[in-house]
Amino acid sequence: MPHDISLITTIAAALVMGLVFGVIAVRLKLPALVGYLVAGIMIGPATPGFVADVALAGQLAEIGVMLLMFGVGLHFSLDDLLEVRGIAIPGALMQIAAATALGMGVAYLWGWSLGSGLVFGLALSVASTVVLLRALEDTGALDSFNGRIAVGWLVVEDLVMVLALVLLPALSGPLGGTVDPTAGSLWATLAKTLGLVVAFIALMLVVGRKVFPWILWQVARTGSRELFTLCVIAAAVGIAYGSTRLFGVSFALGAFFAGMVLRESELSHRAATETLPLRDAFSVLFFVSVGMLFEPAVLLESPLRVAVVVVIIMFGKSLAALLLVLALRYPLNTALTVSASLAQIGEFSFILAAMGLSLGLLPAQGQSLILAGAMISIALNPLLFALIKPVQRWVHAQPALARRLDRTPDPLAELPSTVAQHTLTGQVVLVGYGRVGRHIASQLLANKIDFVVAEQNRETVEQLRERGFSAVAGNAADPAVLIQAHIARARCLVIATPDTFHVRKMIETARMLNPGIACIVRTHSAAEADLLHSEQAGQILIGEEELASGMTRCVMASLGKKH
Structure with missing residues (x-):
């Protein structure tokens, strides 16, 4: 029997502890994901006792992100994406700009450099894919118009973050960080990145929409359920991996487009059903892995800074999104749903923080603050969704306020x-x-x-x-x-x-x-x-x-x- 069974140990510990603390959280009338986060802290390096493999947990969490985004793509057509482009594109861009500016302003007050502030602000501006989708599913809003706006908004954010991750090494020197010898000129890097992203999207929408549904149908004709399930999972993970290696886009974005092209198949509903248990299991691993990264000591060492970070994430950028949606003349319900959806940070924030740290742009405390902000905002995000209906009732009970929110003639x-x-x-x-x-x-x-x-x-x-x-x-x-x-x-x-x-x-x-x-x-x-x-x-x-x-x-x- 092999002695190195860290993969099995990590999966077993994460799932068992996630189950235990998830049940406790539900019994305490809290969202189950709060229990998953606590389970991650308990098996992470910041607490005594058993310590799971953080690197392996992170990779397992990435699989969860792939499968979850693949499932969303199976229910989200290109028409749905184009339908919300008028609000998702300008809204996401302006919200990223507003949240990044808030992060840079706070970093300046703390005496950090321009580069530190930029990385810090970007990390606070992008919402978590997994948390957003889980919240929309739990509230039954994933297939609604507001849910489509939130998902479209997230896709735009992901594209912006892909560009940021590619451009940061080229900008590291001018921003005061270390110079990456492999990074080319800024304009050449930007042109290459945009070209690859456009090539990937075009390939998926032009070729993938015909090839992958045909493959899925051929496998279904064998009559083997296990081969069909294997084909669906292989498509999700394989396309996500290939998109990252060949085109430089994120795993989440690659899996999302994989789901979108397979949606053209008549078997898309069956594909979504077959992968649901696996998606749920791996999404638990995502939340546990977030908890493993959390460093509780930062709450004692810098409680005020942690509070500022949480305020920016949960209120600063959410308020910016709320005002932007209302300014674009959409209803209050849409504005509240979108703002609650964005009131957290996750996987892209961790990647940005790690890259900023490796390039000498972000101080070690910055990464700890980002992780603390992610942990707290993820735990509290379901509460904001629960407040949507009471806030709507309160606003409707105030005729003057309701009219003021809709004061712009449409x-x-x-x-x-x-x-x-x-x-x-x-x-x-x-x-x-x-x-x-x-x-x-x-x-x-x-x-x-x-x-x-x-x-x-x-x-x-x-x-x-x-x-x-x-x-x-x-x-x-x-x-x-x-x-x-x-x-x-x-x-x-x-x-x-x-x-x-x-x-x-x-x-x-x-x-x-x-x-x-x-x-x-x-x-x-x-x-x-x-x-x-x-x-x-x-x-x-x-x-x-x-x-x-x-x-x-x-x-x-x-x-x-x-x-």
Whole structure:
């Protein structure tokens, strides 16, 4: 039997301790990930007793990041990414700039150099992939419009960090660090990096969208479940590794695009289901590995600096994101979700800190502060998500504040005067123009039924208006949006958005303005459906039940029987 079993020892200790402290955290009404972080501290080098292999734990955590981002890519199409580019690109760039400026300002007050401040600020500006996705999944917001914005925002952040990691060695000398002899000129490095990233994305979207789904289908035809699972995992990890080695992009970004191209396959749902247990197990290893890096002594040595770092991460950059989203004329709910999503730091921050330390740009205390800020912000991040709904209720209870938050006139929030008035009587008001809403709209159009779309995505509203459709931008839970859609004269309200939190408010507003209106609601949750039924919300459709009913009708028709 081999004597060196550090890999097995590390996995066993991480999973067992993660289970123990995860259960304790849940019993104490805390998120399970807090228990995973504590488990990491307990088996890390900063505490007495058993010490797991930190380097191996970090590599296992990277596998978790790959699988998690691959799973997100399986549910996130290129259309979803392009749909949110209008807010994700400018928002992410401005938020990174604001958070980096805050970090550099604090570093200057502490007497650090310009290079130290730049690395420190960048490390505080980028959110953790794993934490963001786990939070969105736990709140059921991953597939919502707000979830797509947050994921798109994160993809932009990852691309910016890829550029930063490649450019830092070239900038090290001018910024006061050590000179990397392998680093070329700044402009040559920038051109090479941009070229490689563009080449990778083009290769994945042009070639990968056809090749990898075909391979997955060929393996599925063998009838072997284990080969299918192996193919999916090999694609996720292999593409992520290859993208890093050949194109210099991150493991997370490579795995995300791998999932996006495999989404073109009809087997994408099965692929997501097959990899789910493995993704959950390795995401636990990620949080445990973060806890292993934490140095509790920094809390005693520099408590004030740790507090400042946490404030920048959880409030400074979150407030910047909140104001940016509102300035781009998106609803308060979107602004709160995005700002809560970004109120933590993670894997890219650790990589930046390690590189800054190796280049002589970041002092050792800077890395300790970054790790402490990551640990605390990850533990507290679920609490910010829990505050979204109470904050929304409080704002809506303050009419003056609600109006002040929406003080900027938005031309897309009102129907154009050119809309024919006869189309605004007896029409259908369709809330949400996503995958379900598009199909409903096409059927209404085919049957020559007038409709008005209420959609939160301003770019979608602009495109609909260019095609001659009636559409208003905003959250239909806001009475002003339904009023603009002429709900008072509508025959039917169709809620095709997965945002179940605001459904009752939409129906309440619609029936107050139009007591006889028919309401049709989409929901994924049986519990939510029961609640809506009890409140006589109208016709409630559960996606899985409707799919089963449709398939049953097809079966009966093929057997020549009535259903």
